[in-house]
Amino acid sequence: MLRTTSRTLLAAAATAALAVTTAVTPAAASAPAAPVVAAVPAAGTASAPEKAPAASPPVAEGAASAFWSCSVPPGHTYTMVRNSYTCSGGGSFLTTEFYVQPPEEGMWACTTVPGYTHTAVQNSHACSGASYTKTAFLLYKPVTGMWACSVPSGFTYTATQASYACSGASYTKTAFLLRAL
Numbered sequence: 001m002l003r004t005t006s007r008t009l010l011a012a013a014a015t016a017a018l019a020v021t022t023a024v025t026p027a028a029a030s031a032p033a034a035p036v037v038a039a040v041p042a043a044g045t046a047s048a049p050e051k052a053p054a055a056s057p058p059v060a061e062g063a064a065s066a067f068w069s070c071s072v073p074p075g076h077t078y079t080m081v082r083n084s085y086t087c088s089g090g091g092s093f094l095t096t097e098f099y100v101q102p103p104e105e106g107m108w109a110c111t112t113v114p115g116y117t118h119t120a121v122q123n124s125h126a127c128s129g130a131s132y133t134k135t136a137f138l139l140y141k142p143v144t145g146m147w148a149c150s151v152p153s154g155f156t157y158t159a160t161q162a163s164y165a166c167s168g169a170s171y172t173k174t175a176f177l178l179r180a181l
Contacts, residue, residue: 066101076100077109077139081129096129108136116141117148117155117178121168135168147175154181 070087072078078098087095103113110127112118116139123133142152149166151157155178163175 066099068097069100070095070097072098072100072111075102075113077103077107077111077113078127079107079109080126081110083129103139105140107139109139110134110136112137112150113139114153117146117150117152119146119148120165121149123168142178142180144178144180146178148178149173149175151176151178155179156181 066079068082068086069078078100080099082097082099083094084097085091085094087097098110101107101109103109103116108122108124110124118137119140120138121135122138124136125131125133127134127136137149140146140148142148142155147161147163149163157176158179159177160174161177162172164170164172166173166175
């Protein structure tokens with residue numbers, strides 16, 4: 001009797017947790033992320049990622065805002081890849097397809113884009129489409145006073161600091177305090 005009651009309670013708790021997760025996930029995924037200005041943590045401090053890549057493609061807001069493609073057009077980036085036969089020219093071998101999107105503030109992307117810099121990196125299975133990871137970049141438009149992991153064209157830097165956010169690992173890399181030219 002006690003064992004059956006425990007199993008029933010455990011199953012009910014798991015079902016409730018799944019329902020809550022399902023109900024909360026779409027709202028959290030559609031919320032815009034606030035831009036990061038002068039907020040890269042110094043060496044010795046931990047930082048949680050601000051916006052992780054979605055497990056499935058987000059709903060497109062415009063007709064061509066995001067789409068699966070065999071290549072990445074200039075001025076765009078991609079947020080995930082998949083292996084498919086679509087781009088193999090009718091062949092019987094798998095090739096890579098890219099989920100292409102125009103860049104936007106706070107987006108975790110698999111490539112950097114001219115006109116943007118990145119404030120953090122993380123290892124992502126979404127960018128590799130396989131069991132290994134590739135680097136994803138947290139994109140932002142550069143502004144004076146922003147700590148960034150790279151110095152984009154049209155900017156210089158006035159200070160540096162060690163940053164775990166720029167390495168995506170247990171070691172530090174240099175972050176730069178940007179200043180527009």
